[in-house]
Amino acid sequence: MAKDIFTALGLMSGTSMDAIDVALIRTDGVRIAEPVASAGFPLDERARALLRRAMEEARMLTARDARPGILRAAEDAVTAAHVHAVRAFLEEMPAGGAEIDVIGFHGQTVLHRPEAGLTVQLGDGATLARRTGIPVVWDMRAADVAAGGQGAPLVPAYHRILSRRVPQSPVAFVNIGGISNVTWVNDDGRMLAFDCGPGNALLDDWCLRHAGLPRDEDGRLAAAGREHEKILAGWLSSPFFTLPPPKSLDRGDFTSDAVEGLSLEDGAATLARLTARAIARAREWFPHPARLWVITGGGRRNRHLMTLLAEELDAPVVPAEAVHMNGDMMEAECWACLAVRSLKGLPLTFPETTGVPAPCTGGRLSLPDDLREEGT
Secondary structure (H helix, E strand, C coil), rough: CCCCCCCEEEEEECCCEEEEEEEEEEECCCEEEEEEEEEEEEECCCHHHHHHHHHHCCCCCCCCCCCCHHHHHHHHHHHHHHHHHHHHHHHHCCCCCCCCCCCEEEEEEEEEHHHHHHEEEEECCCHHHHHHCCCCEEECCCHHHHCCCCCCCHHHHHHHHHHHHCCCCCCEEEEEEEEEEEEECCCCCCCCEEEEECCHHHHHHHHHHHHCCCCCCHHHHHCCCCCCCHHHHHHCCCCCHHCCCCCCCCCCCCCCCCCCCCCCHHHHHHHHHHHHHHHHHHHHHCCCCCCEEEEEEEHCCCEEEEEHHHHHCCCCEEHHHHHCCCCCCHHHHHHHHHHHEEEEEEECCHHHHHHHCCCCCCCCEEECCCCCCEEE
């Protein structure tokens, strides 16, 4: 694929395990990132149930390619769901729509233990390529972990491209998915990135477990509750917050055990404040204060959480749409961009984003008409 600008499709199913985001962009992987179209496709309850079980069983993994027990069925379900999402997306495209050069496939993370050299994403990129007829770049975290990096976050390379659209500098991008991560970018291109704490995962799990709700819609439960400062202090005393970046988290590194026994509303209020305060703690590591905080991911739709962030931070806090970006699809767009960077042999990760010793490319390329795979 000897070309400069690619039409790339990014697929992202995050730690919230609720949907597959699909984003089509045109990009050179360096400076240009032009959104074309995007859509979201919910995961069915069977797939979500398999993934919840897979998350539990994955804790026992010692080899990243092993798929014992329910993990094989879960991987098959993840792959099939992504095939369906690509096909459904292409059917929605206008006739004669853009020809797609490559798919960037994230898969579903079920274990992230970089200190043990393990990061496991379910999803078979080779099958996805064969069943869609489009080349697929996947397994993009593994090379970084193998080289001694954290394997996360990977979105900073894309944040740096997007930062050129923002007049304020330095700017902080915060993605609030299951886990929150932050990227600080200066106007000279310098950046720092790391996972900064629990995002939506604990609050979503709390609402599902105690109210049968997938999330705290608009933060209504949290807004009606009382925060418990003693519990917050316990969480925030975790060594994770004093560990210098780069650093990353597994979905299971923090739990909601401390709020068990509280009312539904008080538990939600305390968990929401934890998310906001953990993000605010990220400032301790910035070389210079951020002049603007751009919030992406599902968390930005929680109005109560956005209010808490405005209380905790000392600069304007805005959803991605306020700076003409798509806060729902930024990670899917990123994976499309990373696929192009992988094809070009460009770095996906950097010492200041994952702690890898030197800039590191990565990904596996699977071609639709060939059983072989190429490591990139």
